[in-house]
Amino acid sequence: MNRTPAKHCRNCGTLVELRLPDDGDTRTRAVCPACHTVHYDNPLNVVGTVPVWGETGELVLLCKRNIEPRRGKWTLPAGFMELGETTAEGAARETDEEAGASFEMGDIFTLMNVARVGQVHIYYRARLLSDQFNPGHETMEARLFTEEEIPWDEIAFRTVRETLEHYFADRRRGHFGFHAFDIA
Structure with a gap:
């Protein structure tokens, strides 16, 4: 499944990074490096x-x-x-x-x-x-x-x-x- 992930944080507008969140999640997510919001791509x-x-x-x-x-x-x-x-x-x-x-x-x-x-x-x-x-x-x-x-x-x-x-x-x-x- 290849949907385009979020590019910018919906909370602060910073460019997000695709990486593992700091909370122990095991999936790569769009994460804001500034405010640490995790953007989930749901069905x-x-x-x-x-x-x-x-x-x-x-x-x-x-x-x-x-x-x-x-x-x-x-x-x-x-x-x-x-x-x-x-x-x-x-x-x-x-x-x-x-x-x-x-x-x-x-x-x-x-x-x-x-x-x-x-x-x-x-x-x-x-x-x-x-x-x-x-x-x-x-x-x-x-x-x-x-x-x-x-x-x-x-x-x-x-x-x-x-x-x-x-x-x-x-x-x-x-x-x-x-x-x-x-x-x-």
């Missing part, structure tokens, strides 16, 4: 929903991306969590922004660690209250699909594919569980 949270429609949840709402990465590919409504919001609030905001969908939030469904890119993906189940959508600028098209209709070759991200596969497997079983796993 980003991606939050979203699996919005479903129909009496038995047979239809899933997917959004065709209008932004990079993977412009033109299909995804569940999701995006980066903002400071000051819970994972559920972020998932709801992203679903509204990307799909313009009216829905009722359900339980947390999948939690995936994507360590190679420094991300944690969290998806909630959601029940759509309408089959009418008003997608935002990040979405070319918002559409309902049955499992058989999903363009599986055009799914944008592995985390979305895995979440969809778990959703349909759980639906066939008649019981929805919580799925936590790592994506290599």
Whole structure:
């Protein structure tokens, strides 16, 4: 994972040094030589929903991306969590922004660690209250699909594919569980 570390201290503005902190930490960090503040580079949270429609949840709402990465590919409504919001609030905001969908939030469904890119993906189940959508600028098209209709070759991200596969497997079983796993 190669994210660019902080260059200047957010407390005093001094150019930071990449080194082991003096507190016994065993990882190289961005450390301010003036005020000794340690700047941590933490994972980003991606939050979203699996919005479903129909009496038995047979239809899933997917959004065709209008932004990079993977412009033109299909995804569940999701995006980066903002400071000051819970994972559920972020998932709801992203679903509204990307799909313009009216829905009722359900339980947390999948939690995936994507360590190679420094991300944690969290998806909630959601029940759509309408089959009418008003997608935002990040979405070319918002559409309902049955499992058989999903363009599986055009799914944008592995985390979305895995979440969809778990959703349909759980639906066939008649019981929805919580799925936590790592994506290599």
